[in-house]
Amino acid sequence: MHKSVVLIPTYNESDSIVHLINDLRKIDIDIIVIDDDSPDQTSQLVKNLDYSHVRVIDNGAKKGIGTAYISGFKIALQDDYEFVATMDADGSHSVKDLQKMLNQGPTCDVVMGVRWIKGGSVTNWSLHRKLLSQFGTWYAGKALKMKYRDLTGGLRVYRATALKRLNLDVIGSNGYCFQIEMIRAFSQLNAHMSEIPITFVEREHGKSKMSKGIVFEAFYLVSLWGIQRILKVNADKLHYVK
Ligand SMILES: Nc1nc2c(ncn2[C@@H]2O[C@H](COP(=O)(O)OP(=O)(O)OP(=O)(O)O)[C@@H](O)[C@H]2O)c(=O)[nH]1
Numbered sequence: 601m602h603k604s605v606v607l608i609p610t611y612n613e614s615d616s617i618v619h620l621i622n623d624l625r626k627i628d629i630d631i632i633v634i635d636d637d638s639p640d641q642t643s644q645l646v647k648n649l650d651y652s653h654v655r656v657i658d659n660g661a662k663k664g665i666g667t668a669y670i671s672g673f674k675i676a677l678q679d680d681y682e683f684v685a686t687m688d689a690d691g692s693h694s695v696k697d698l699q700k701m702l703n704q705g706p707t708c709d710v711v712m713g714v715r716w717i718k719g720g721s722v723t724n725w726s727l728h729r730k731l732l733s734q735f736g737t738w739y740a741g742k743a744l745k746m747k748y749r750d751l752t753g754g755l756r757v758y759r760a761t762a763l764k765r766l767n768l769d770v771i772g773s774n775g776y777c778f779q780i781e782m783i784r785a786f787s788q789l790n791a792h793m794s795e796i797p798i799t800f801v802e803r804e805h806g807k808s809k810m811s812k813g814i815v816f817e818a819f820y821l822v823s824l825w826g827i828q829r830i831l832k833v834n835a836d837k838l839h840y841v842k
């Protein structure tokens with residue numbers, strides 16, 4: 601068992617997942633794939649590899665990315681890993697960037713992979729996707745008063761001791777808003793967070809799961825949290841903190 605584990609949520613990623621798992625062999629890390637009963641047999645493909653450092657959690661049905669991550673976090677914490685990373689299955693995140701972030705891990709609670717800073721980049725995304733992503737970070741930053749430069753990215757490294765201080769069961773968002781909510785929760789912990797530039801490359805295989813519903817969930821929840829912040833609702837109650 602390695603001291604770090606990477607959680608990879610999957611839904612219909614049979615064209616990418618095996619390549620990614622093999623690429624991850626370059627670094628010292630265990631892998632937990634959390635699959636939502638993908639019809640394309642993603643889960644079975646991973647099991648067929650039969651690697652001792654790779655596990656698959658079958659989540660049973662399509663429950664969303666947030667539920668998948670929370671199941672993964674709970675298992676990773678139970679198993680006493682020191683660092684818990686998260687990564688997309690579609691090849692958009694690089695193993696090299698993950699290694700850089702793991703190297704930074706011991707000095708902070710959360711390492712965020714950031715596309716929108718010097719040294720970071722996004723390849724093959726339409727202008728519309730770039731604007732949507734940048735707007736999401738800008739809007740969430742204003743609403744929640746958080747000055748981070750990529751709040752929606754999925755490449756992160758969390759220190760297990762910091763994750764253990766969070767009440768994971770109250771993290772309720774289930775689309776890409778989940779990434780924003782994690783940073784919101786860690787902000788309540790006054791966690792030490794750092795940002796590292798990463799290279800993001802649009803998937804070459806499979807389909808994006810981005811949908812209007814996911815964008816709406818993020819807009820609705822971030823607006824609600826922003827109003828609660830301004831009105832100081834629950835100001836005395838740091839409900840993410842155990
Ligand atoms: N378990 C699980 N994983 C999911 C679900 N939705 C998305 N994922 C995974 O989450 C990761 C990110 O999803 P993507 O579809 O690549 O979304 P994205 O990167 O924002 O969008 P694209 O750039 O268009 O690919 C991928 O590994 C997906 O397979 C889900 O409902 N359940």
Ligand SMILES: [Mg+2]
Nearest residue numbers: 688690692803
């Ligand atoms: Mg993607």
